[in-house]
Amino acid sequence: METKIKTGPVRPEMQLKAAARKRRRYKSVFTYAAFVGPAMLFFLVIQIVPFLMGLYYSFTSWNGVSSAVQWVGFENYTKIFTNDTAFYESFKFTTKFMLAAVVISNLLGFCFALLLNAALKTRNILRTVFFIPNVIGGLLLGFIWQFIFVKGFASVGNLTGIEFFKMPWLGDETTAFWGIVIVFAWQISGYMMVIYVAALQGVDTSLLEAAKIDGASGWAMLTKIIIPLILPAFTICFFLTISMAFKIFDLNISLTGGGPFNSTQSVAINIYQEAFQNNRYGLGTAKSILFFLVVAIFTTAQVMITKKKEVEA
Structure with a gap:
């Protein structure tokens, strides 16, 4: 036999508190991204991407000038x-x-x-x-x-x-x-x-x-x-x-x-x-x-x- 749990209507103050918590969460995420995002972006562009490109070129015979890149493995x-x-x-x-x-x-x-x-x-x-x-x-x-x-x-x-x-x-x-x-x-x-x-x-x-x-x-x-x-x-x-x-x-x-x-x-x-x-x-x-x-x-x-x-x- 199924029992149904009756829930009353959500009170307006609870909705306001939930909305306030959501705004604070979005605000903290935005603040974090504003401060850390540029540094992470620069680190990615200046450090990680060149390192991965260098790792790729280490398996090629590229001369640094020509557009032709030949894969030579190890x-x-x-x-x-x-x-x-x-x-x-x-x-x-x-x-x-x-x-x-x-x-x-x-x-x-x-x-x-x-x-x-x-x-x-x-x-x-x-x-x-x-x-x-x-x-x-x-x-x-x-x-x-x-x-x-x-x-x-x-x-x-x-x-x-x-x-x-x-x-x-x-x-x-x-x-x-x-x-x-x-x-x-x-x-x-x-x-x-x-x-x-x-x-x-x-x-x-x-x-x-x-x-x-x-x-x-x-x-x-x-x-x-x-x-x-x-x-x-x-x-x-x-x-x-x-x-x-x-x-x-x-x-x-x-x-x-x-x-x-x-x-x-x-x-x-x-x-x-x-x-x-x-x-x-x-x-x-x-x-x-x-x-x-x-x-x-x-x-x-x-x-x-x-x-x-x-x-x-």
Whole structure:
């Protein structure tokens, strides 16, 4: 036997409340779309679409100019893995440069942060001085340091007779490598310093005062209290320096141009020459896809390792 449930008429105030909730929902969706929509659109057009197009072109033999695009499958990737020694050498240099640059940049940035976190009267001026190199563009910075290495160091060496300044800084494979590392660290350490300073200022001073009362040394407080508490800052700084060092291009091309004899050629320069100078756009994009995967693996592994350390700390 069926029972019928009688429902009374919907009251006008309930209809008004439902309509108001619907208007608020539409308003929140519209507000979200107005603020996030343009950013999402630009990200899609500038990042996602070119990446997908590059992925497609990496399977072609397109020269970057012609309208004819021939599909070659994995032929470009086969060439890279079989007989492209220049790419391997550039990748070897870039990896070695990344390791040296990450260590030196973060060490300098952290030391600057410790110095400026102290009660110094000139710390605001020093912060500006240390951060200014990061404001200068890579190309301009490279040409400035090229003049310093070639002309400035030679003049100082002739006046003082010190062999350090007489070395062919950009004319030898070893010294050119360290020259690029020095300039990169000089440019980026100020940016790392800002992140470390922000982290140090968030450390609870009562912990440091209690450790000092208990007789802890400065080194013990640094290694046992300060560094474990600011490990998230190390995670951020390592991620930034690894990605920046891997993608170095403008500083490298303005300082050495990849020389002498391609001994300081980064992967970015190798990809640029392959695509835009040798007109092998398909092969160049295949190299860029592999490069993207390697950088993603390195940075992801670094973040996972340092995040694990944060949890343990």
